Amino acid sequence: MKVKIKSWTMAAYWTWDVKEDDLCGICHNAYDACCPQCSMPGDDCSLVWGQCSHVFHLHCIEQWLASQTNGGTCPMDRKTWSTVSAAT
Template identity: 55%
Template sequence: MKVKILQWHAVASWTWDAQDETCGICRMAFDGCCPDCKFPGDDCPLVWGACNHSFHLHCILKWVNSQNSQASQQQPQCPMCRREWQFKA
């Protein structure tokens, strides 16, 4: 007896490999997306700082820009630990 497959539907899931489950700025889940985005994934990636805290890219960019406009002499700080913000290399 032979079986012929007429259709096949694959299902997959993904998750970010972050220490936390939510963004420290917007408090939205990492498996979702930030308030500025409609769909999670490549359009709303996670970024890590040198301090190992992770945020949605859009959230940390807004944070860094707001820090730069408030204090032009100081470097932006991580919103979680207040260390100098640097993107993890």
């Protein structure tokens, strides 16, 4: 018996290899690693939480907010950015 294929539909998906919660949403580096502006982990690169509960490296969110195109919003949900606290 021979089988003849009349049509074939492919589907694909992708995911990050690590949990999204472990990465900075801007630089995609781990929270315990350094951001692209730092040379060593812990070089005054603390984590910053927003009221929207998203977390970023301090240097990453500073650069993001300094950009003229984003209007001072969170890069993840586009709500107005407001810092809750910073941890070192």
